Amino acid sequence: MKEVILVGRPNVGKSSLFNRLAKQRIAITSDVSGTTRDTNKTQIQIDDKSCVLIDSGGIDDSNELFINVKNNTLNAAKCADIIIFMVDGKMLPDDADKKLFYSLLKLNKPIALVINKVDSKKDEERSWEFNEFGASVVFNISVSHASGVDELCEWIYKQLPQANLKFDTDDFDEFLEDFNEQGELDLDNKAIDYENKNIKVGIVGRVNVGKSSLLNALVNDNRSVVSSIAGTTIDPVNESFVYNDRVFEFVDTAGIRKRGKIEGIEKYALNRTQKILEIADIALLVLDASEPFTELDERIAGLVGKFELGVIIVLNKWDKDHDGFDKVAFEIRDRFKFLAYAPIISVSALGGKRIHKLYPLIQEIYQNYTQRIKTSELNALIEEAVRTHPIPRDHGKIVKIFYAAQFGFAPPKIALVMNKPRSLHFSYKRYLLNKLRERFNLNGTPVVLIPKNKGKSETDI
Template sequence: MNKNKVSEILLLGLPNSGKSTLVNALTMNKTSIIGSKPNTTRDKISKIISYENDKDILISDLPGFLEKPDEFNINYQNNIDKFINEADKIFFIIDIHTKDFSGLDSIFNIINKKNLSKNVLTIFNKCENFDKNTLDKRLYKYVYNECFFVSGYHKLGLERIHDYLKNIAKKSINEHNYTTSLTIIGRPNAGKSTLFNALLNKERSTVSKVPNTTRDKIVENFETNQRKYLITDTAGIPRKKHKDQIDRYSSEISIKSLENTDIALIVVDSEIGLSFEDKRILNSSIENFVTPLLILNKWDLLDTEQKEDINNSIKRDLKQYRWVNVVRVSALNTKNINQIAKNIDFIETQLNHRISTSELNSYFRELWVKSPPHPFRGKRAKLKFVSQFSTKPPEFGFSLSSRIPKNYISFIENKIRENFNMSVIAFRIKINA
């Protein structure tokens, strides 16, 4: 039973029973990845549904249950007892057209063996244009308590499910309203999921030697000694020519996740170094004013000479972004993992730092006199006013009499980093002229 404040609904079903489609229909977005290929979902995906009166419920989608799991799903098949025990209710999702009664029996036997029947509801999916009177009588065996006939794809019959969820949803106490979000991102097999599990101190994300095991976004709560965060593990971003349709969609979700995060934990395979894809992620992060933390994973696999080479290479590659913090770790051995938490807290402090308007104007008026910008198109800009109008990321507005050269904007950025406790974060400067 789930001891958290928010009730959890766990979806169990055979591969391609439409669980991911149903989750997306209920939550009205594409948190889970949908494909016609069975067992597209490879991880437990959890999503909060919020109802009126501040009531929340957690709905979790598992990989389709396999009698003979492959390497991608064996961790989750083995841990299915744990997931079932954590859930408050179970939705048994059945494709109304299925003939795989052996597979259904496998799930049926697990439910009965654990005496969970009172917590299970049956949902028959893909019921568009289906006459309930023609239901295969063999499926009656799998009906527990209430029974729903729906179509996740066509969004039919969902009202009854929402009514049920509203009745069991619990009032939120802002337990999931974490103020700062983290996203783990990087190339396939760089060790993102291993790092995710190491930070959480539990196996939550699928780990495999096969690249691109994680295809979905996985969201969890993460606490350091000082603060609480929301942390997301994303799919690896392969080279373009190596992407299939599902991987391409996974990559889009991963890159797009940068738009809704505060800190990007960019995981790099130390044996490879900063690749073209890693640089692309770094640039995307900074372009979105998301603060990157570069994590060189598998550091323990390098000898002294290799470490020196990688350090020199990183210095060259980060010439434009010398302010970016770098942490060297071994996620597999949890070596130096505590340094990541310390860096996250340090970055979060800077992201929330606010500078008074008087302090900014005093400093930059003096700077404008000592080191004025060169004329731009024949005009030398005068500083009218400067202020910080937001945090996380910090945004600064400079009101000028005319435009200034780009290199002077970089000069301003460096001065803010040097003098105002924003040395390792991304922030925005807006020029109004």
């Protein structure tokens, strides 16, 4: 455990700071110079990290006793890991303080110059005189008024090693019980048999991108009417297909036009399309490789994201050489950043090219979409991620994840039980999602991460 030592001349407030950081009166304090003569140690806690705090005797050369105290203090400083050098802000700096500070700098340890007793504007102005020390880390504090101490603690915290995260199993079990009582936990929900239910696959895209041709190719039948007239399909068309003993229910949805161009009964077709997506598991987002992508393609893709579906991006009418696939895929990734998890496959529905690759891909994504991640593996990953890249603080206050729990399927839904859910920045959430995708097979499926307050029924996000 790291040791933090308070060093300075007599009567600069070392023992007072020691007591405040220890949150109890341990060291004897008085106005009498040299009250502390021996080193005093105690273990303190700064947020989730611990260290040993050492109160040393004041350094003074006035007599033989104080010389012995000085030698004892300097020896302790050599053994310590972090040095807090304290001076009296009511006084001007002197050569003895500077000489002592420079000697401690030579130890090549983290060191902070702490100017105590800064209680007024006049004291703040005087504190500028201590710039001549050339210290890179300086704090103005007033132990008696508790000002500046939090900033000092934050600096000490950064010098300490990352805390060893340990999830409390008892608390975790209690959380699961509470979550279940709130009706949010779906892990043991037998109402939906994900392993045996039919896999519902919605085929979506703008008009005339070849959705009906794709359906016909998938089920090996001319089930949907195909023509070059945009908007031929109005009603959703259902067709089942068995693959590896699993039933795939394909639905060819009506082509979606820009809102201003929705005519007649196509207005109702749009509503029916959205309803199909509400009950679908997987969406085949069909794009036309023979034409430039449009803003409407992006809007339709947004519907897939809105309904949190598993998704495959199907690049139809692909009659080109595969040399250009990487370029087109790059453009798709750039346009549909919110579907970065979706695989891209090129096909030719009319020619039947690469259609066979869709079946195993749909089955794989459905398994990912409905999978249950082991609680122990999930928490081990979160622990490792936080240790590698600690959560940024919120105004100096630590933000901590107590544990994680998957509470739902289709798609995987994971609660992060925290002390400050609102303080989890979206960029850190994205970092955790990336770590999850690196560790587990989540190809083609969204993952829902919900920061949640410990012991509260409502989510605090």
